[in-house]
Amino acid sequence: MKTYGHYINGAHVSGESGRFGNIFNPSSGEKYTEIAFANKEEVENAIAAARVAFTTWSATSILKRSRIMARFTQKLYDHQQELAELVSKEHGKVIEDAMGSVLRGIEVAEFASGAPHLQKGEFSDNVASGVDIYSMRKPLGVVAGITPFNFPAMIPLWMSCMAMVTGNTIILKPSEKTPGCVYRLAELFIEAGGPPGVFNVIGGDKYAVDALLCDDRIKAVSFVGSTAIAKSVYDKATANGKRCQAMGGAKNHMVVMPDADLNAVADGIMGAAYGSAGERCMAISVAVCVGDETADKLIDILKPRVSGLKIGPSLESGLEMGPLVTKEHRQKVMDYIQMAKDEGAELILDGRDFVMKGHEQGYFLGGTIIDNVTKDMKSYQDEIFGPTLQIMRVGTFEEAMALTSEHPYGNGASIFTQNGAAARTFADTVEIGMVGINVPIPVPLAFYSFGGWKNSSFGDHNQYGMEGLRFYTKVKTITSRWSKDAIGADFSMPVLK
Numbered sequence: 001m002k003t004y005g006h007y008i009n010g011a012h013v014s015g016e017s018g019r020f021g022n023i024f025n026p027s028s029g030e031k032y033t034e035i036a037f038a039n040k041e042e043v044e045n046a047i048a049a050a051r052v053a054f055t056t057w058s059a060t061s062i063l064k065r066s067r068i069m070a071r072f073t074q075k076l077y078d079h080q081q082e083l084a085e086l087v088s089k090e091h092g093k094v095i096e097d098a099m100g101s102v103l104r105g106i107e108v109a110e111f112a113s114g115a116p117h118l119q120k121g122e123f124s125d126n127v128a129s130g131v132d133i134y135s136m137r138k139p140l141g142v143v144a145g146i147t148p149f150n151f152p153a154m155i156p157l158w159m160s161c162m163a164m165v166t167g168n169t170i171i172l173k174p175s176e177k178t179p180g181c182v183y184r185l186a187e188l189f190i191e192a193g194g195p196p197g198v199f200n201v202i203g204g205d206k207y208a209v210d211a212l213l214c215d216d217r218i219k220a221v222s223f224v225g226s227t228a229i230a231k232s233v234y235d236k237a238t239a240n241g242k243r244c245q246a247m248g249g250a251k252n253h254m255v256v257m258p259d260a261d262l263n264a265v266a267d268g269i270m271g272a273a274y275g276s277a278g279e280r281c282m283a284i285s286v287a288v289c290v291g292d293e294t295a296d297k298l299i300d301i302l303k304p305r306v307s308g309l310k311i312g313p314s315l316e317s318g319l320e321m322g323p324l325v326t327k328e329h330r331q332k333v334m335d336y337i338q339m340a341k342d343e344g345a346e347l348i349l350d351g352r353d354f355v356m357k358g359h360e361q362g363y364f365l366g367g368t369i370i371d372n373v374t375k376d377m378k379s380y381q382d383e384i385f386g387p388t389l390q391i392m393r394v395g396t397f398e399e400a401m402a403l404t405s406e407h408p409y410g411n412g413a414s415i416f417t418q419n420g421a422a423a424r425t426f427a428d429t430v431e432i433g434m435v436g437i438n439v440p441i442p443v444p445l446a447f448y449s450f451g452g453w454k455n456s457s458f459g460d461h462n463q464y465g466m467e468g469l470r471f472y473t474k475v476k477t478i479t480s481r482w483s484k485d486a487i488g489a490d491f492s493m494p495v496l497k
């Protein structure tokens with residue numbers, strides 16, 4: 001059994017703390033390995049290695065860094081299948097979905113390879129006689145990334161590619177449930193010509209995160225996970241003087257207008273609510289139907305499709321949904337289904353009845369549809385993060401938009417309609433960070449940026465795109481005079497003439 005330890009300064013290091021987490025195969029329910037949880041000394045070793053590497057890496061030419069990133073991108077393409085199999089095995093999402101998620105991470109590596117253009121500063125020539133002003137974007141130093149279980153390759157790539165290409169060195173602390181990919185990413189970076197110490201990995205839990213948050217040598221922290229932890233990480237990191245972006249949970253609404261093409265809506269919902277067993281921060285978990293007729297017709301189309309979902313072990317091809325990540329998480333989702341029922345919602349389909357023949361110990365659930373959900377219900381206010389779709393019925397577009405805007409989470413939302421004016425008003429005014437129009441999961445491509453609003457994100461910068469570049473750099477501005485003329489002493493506020 002290969003146990004995950006740490007990856008420091010270009011080498012695997014076994015963990016010495018004596019504390020371990022178990023990793024299970026969600027399709028079989030069997031434990032297949034362990035991950036060591038770092039102690040303070042191991043975290044410090046990683047920080048020290050990253051700090052030493054920063055001196056030479058930040059002084060390495062930007063062309064060289066971007067060429068290493070381009071070679072890393074090619075390595076990622078070469079190993080896309082292997083990485084996807086690791087994602088699928090540890091997380092439980094089906095292999096085709098895992099392939100897509102790895103690709104979305106590779107796209108960030110591709111974008112980052114353009115750093116010589118992206119990291120350019122500004123220049124103003126001759127703002128006064130012989131005086132020029134220019135600015136440059138400098139790396140921050142050693143940065144930390146803390147990632148969730150649900151995108152074991154993509155989210156670590158969001159963070160590491162943008163951080164490293166801009167001249168920082170990084171310590172990634174992957175989810176202890178799905179860590180395997182991050183170790184492979186670090187190895188592939190070395191194979192691509194990356195220097196040791198630039199990309200480090202620490203296996204660990206809250207203890208390792210706290211050690212990173214308290215160390216003065218860590219200059220920035222990027223976190224993605226649940227809202228309560230995102231908020232506490234943000235508070236602690238910023239209190240300790242670090243730059244921090246902390247993305248949290250979500251409850252993404254899809255507004256279905258009476259004029260929408262309901263077959264297209266159903267296609268969108270099938271992938272967006274049940275793909276990855278609903279364990280996506282951009283999953284559609286609420287369909288807000290304008291008019292009872294819209295809701296009734298949509299349920300008629302969805303019911304046979306959801307009960308016929310092709311569910312099975314994640315590495316088998318041709319399936320639509322695999323198991324949930326852990327036994328505990330499956331139980332949490334089941335508890336929310338019961339809560340919805342107890343709160344007075346109507347279970348149109350109850351996924352708890354599903355049995356995966358031959359894999360009874362796997363963490364499977366069937367697709368669930370819950371109708372007549374109202375905004376006072378706790379099962380509506382909370383993120384469920386499972387293959388459950390909640391249906392709400394409202395009378396007007398304005399009510400649908402208000403409901404979406406007033407929810408404490410603000411990651412994504414979409415509207416399905418043929419009405420351009422309604423779509424435009426929704427996109428323009430809804431209090432949500434990422435909006436889809438006739439698109440169910442509006443995850444921006446690598447050259448835009450990813451980030452929600454309200455309780456879905458703390459901090460000022462989004463992930464990747466130019467926002468990511470800004471997060472990982474600080475601006476230095478230089479004013480220079482090269483003039484033969486004497487200027488004399490001037491005791492008033494300098495004003496250029």
Ligand code: NAD
Nearest residue numbers: 147148149174175205206209225226229247248249250281
């Ligand atoms: P989580 O918050 O349990 O864990 C995220 C990371 O924080 C892990 O690396 C974990 O080890 C660490 N951690 C756990 N407890 C901690 C503590 N007390 N102090 C410090 N660190 C701690 O999240 P998860 O269950 O792995 O991931 C699912 C959540 O992530 C969902 O809420 C989902 O919506 C969210 N998510 C958000 C986005 C986004 O961009 N907004 C993207 C993906 C996932």
